[in-house]
Amino acid sequence: MSWPVTFFPSGRTVHVDPGTTLLQAAVEAGVSVQTPCGGNGTCGKCRVRLRDGQAPAIGSSAHLSQAELDAGWRLACTTPVTGPLTVDVPEATPDIRPHTILTDTITYNTPHDPRPAGYLGVAFDLGTTTVAGTLFDLHTGRELATRAAMNRQIARGDDVIRRIDAVRRDARALSDLQRLATDTLNAIMLDLVESRPTNVSAIREIVVAGNTTMQHLLLGRDPSPLGEAPFTPAFTDAQTVPAAELELHVHPDAQLMVFPQIGGFVGGDTVSSLLATRLDALPYPALLVDVGTNGEIVLQHEGRLCTASTAAGPAFEGARIRQGMRATEGAIDAIWREMDDLACHVIGDGPARGLCGSALVDAVAELLRLGAIDETGTLRVPDDAAPDFARRFQNVDDEAAVTLAWNATGEPAVRLTQQDIRELQLASGAIRAGIETLLCVVGITAHSLGALLLAGGFGNTLRIANAMRIGLLPRIDESAVRFIGNVSLAGAKQALLAQAERARAQSLRDRTEHIELAQQSGFSNCFMEHMLFPSEQGVST
Numbered sequence: 001m002s003w004p005v006t007f008f009p010s011g012r013t014v015h016v017d018p019g020t021t022l023l024q025a026a027v028e029a030g031v032s033v034q035t036p037c038g039g040n041g042t043c044g045k046c047r048v049r050l051r052d053g054q055a056p057a058i059g060s061s062a063h064l065s066q067a068e069l070d071a072g073w074r075l076a077c078t079t080p081v082t083g084p085l086t087v088d089v090p091e092a093t094p095d096i097r098p099h100t101i102l103t104d105t106i107t108y109n110t111p112h113d114p115r116p117a118g119y120l121g122v123a124f125d126l127g128t129t130t131v132a133g134t135l136f137d138l139h140t141g142r143e144l145a146t147r148a149a150m151n152r153q154i155a156r157g158d159d160v161i162r163r164i165d166a167v168r169r170d171a172r173a174l175s176d177l178q179r180l181a182t183d184t185l186n187a188i189m190l191d192l193v194e195s196r197p198t199n200v201s202a203i204r205e206i207v208v209a210g211n212t213t214m215q216h217l218l219l220g221r222d223p224s225p226l227g228e229a230p231f232t233p234a235f236t237d238a239q240t241v242p243a244a245e246l247e248l249h250v251h252p253d254a255q256l257m258v259f260p261q262i263g264g265f266v267g268g269d270t271v272s273s274l275l276a277t278r279l280d281a282l283p284y285p286a287l288l289v290d291v292g293t294n295g296e297i298v299l300q301h302e303g304r305l306c307t308a309s310t311a312a313g314p315a316f317e318g319a320r321i322r323q324g325m326r327a328t329e330g331a332i333d334a335i336w337r338e339m340d341d342l343a344c345h346v347i348g349d350g351p352a353r354g355l356c357g358s359a360l361v362d363a364v365a366e367l368l369r370l371g372a373i374d375e376t377g378t379l380r381v382p383d384d385a386a387p388d389f390a391r392r393f394q395n396v397d398d399e400a401a402v403t404l405a406w407n408a409t410g411e412p413a414v415r416l417t418q419q420d421i422r423e424l425q426l427a428s429g430a431i432r433a434g435i436e437t438l439l440c441v442v443g444i445t446a447h448s449l450g451a452l453l454l455a456g457g458f459g460n461t462l463r464i465a466n467a468m469r470i471g472l473l474p475r476i477d478e479s480a481v482r483f484i485g486n487v488s489l490a491g492a493k494q495a496l497l498a499q500a501e502r503a504r505a506q507s508l509r510d511r512t513e514h515i516e517l518a519q520q521s522g523f524s525n526c527f528m529e530h531m532l533f534p535s536e537q538g539v540s541t
């Protein structure tokens with residue numbers, strides 16, 4: 001017997017076995033639920049509300065009041081399905097497919113090896129949160145469509161560490177995570193060919209670029225060594241396997257290539273980004289930064305390539321921030337000063353329910369400018385605060401906090417707390433220290449940089465001046481900073497179209513030096529130094 005579960009606002013219905021959690025059902029339906037703790041029932045962020053039907057409140061009472069439980073609120077990760085249900089998901093993306101797809105902004109002349117007529121191919125960027133795929137006609141080299149979807153592994157944790165932990169705790173989780181990855185790829189390919197099975201079976205080649213953990217999990221390789229020093233990956237060369245082995249529903253002879261990876265947390269997505277940006281060929285020092293849960297950084301100077309990854313923490317993706325959330329409806333995504341007070345924009349223009357990473361950076365930058373945060377990160381009411389600004393400051397649970405948005409009745413709707421600021425200091429300090437350490441390794445300063453390329457979804461939404469104000473990025477001429485979008489997907493496309501690009505990816509992997517930050521003398525001090533916010537005039541490079 002199975003029970004129907006319908007999620008709103010998407011209206012999607014899935015049929016699941018009794019005992020399946022609401023979170024598992026949501027993932028199957030392609031509905032996005034926040035899962036910072038990886039479905040362990042500890043973060044309290046996966047709240048959903050029963051609209052019709054009954055479900056026991058198992059594991060929900062620690063995070064929900066009796067009134068909330070009575071009103072139908074439950075934690076999705078702990079609540080089993082015991083009958084037909086209709087569920088509201090307040091922070092769900094209405095449908096995963098309309099995700100903003102950050103296609104590459106790199107222009108390039110991709111060589112193309114023509115294949116026989118009728119051959120299709122797909123290039124994937126396999127992200128921890130979002131997976132994007134582009135369909136090509138391999139005969140003509142023409143790009144046909146791009147689609148994105150949530151990575152179904154998200155039911156096992158928001159970040160790679162939780163997914164590695166899941167495998168370390170229970171070896172059976174590996175095949176589960178592999179299946180969730182291949183389910184995601186199969187769903188995207190079906191979507192790309194508009195659900196016509198004949199076209200799916202015309203897919204002959206697949207190229208995937210992802211971080212080391214995602215690439216391991218897709219191939220069913222144990223990622224456990226990535227969970228502890230020296231973070232050694234099971235493979236570093238490109239891997240090519242029959243797609244059928246991974247149960248991908250494409251042509252029976254189709255092959256899947258996974259990008260070569262450098263080591264530690266510097267994976268195939270970084271190699272594919274290098275491929276697409278031609279960073280190695282730029283005639284000036286250039287830095288590539290992908291700000292995410294792990295900040296990956298590559299520096300090129302006189303043809304030398306050095307890379308490092310920093311454990312930035314998930315603050316930029318809204319996790320570990322009291323009211324942090326992804327950039328979906330209800331999230332504050334921009335904050336700025338208006339007179340001597342703050343103003344904000346909310347995605348969807350409805351009530352504010354939380355803030356996403358770009359707004360976190362904005363908030364702290366503006367509070368620094370207003371004198372409400374000092375260089376140590378301490379939050380306080382400035383002596384000369386205007387009345388409207390001063391009333392934003394209140395303690396919450398004995399912790400200093402500032403209100404960023406009010407609800408319709410004038411109560412605080414979204415607050416930034418002292419601990420949130422500490423989390424940002426950790427994340428920002430780690431990335432900046434990584435940048436400074438690489439600059440030090442090659443013997444230049446940030447002033448020498450001819451380009452600073454910001455990759456990835458979060459990078460695209462950053463306000464550069466604010467990122468520099470909090471010290472996340474060095475203060476350089478803003479015209480040198482460029483947003484390059486989903487450049488990892490761009491690299492995967494190039495490798496799909498031409499064998500020479502695959503060889504070039506391997507060569508880039510071979511010549512890129514992996515710098516272990518923790519082993520660099522001075523890294524710890526640099527990290528401590530950059531956890532402090534720079535002064536307004538500070539040129540801390």
Ligand code: FES
Nearest residue numbers: 041043044046077
């Ligand atoms: S409580 Fe964290 S995902 Fe459910």
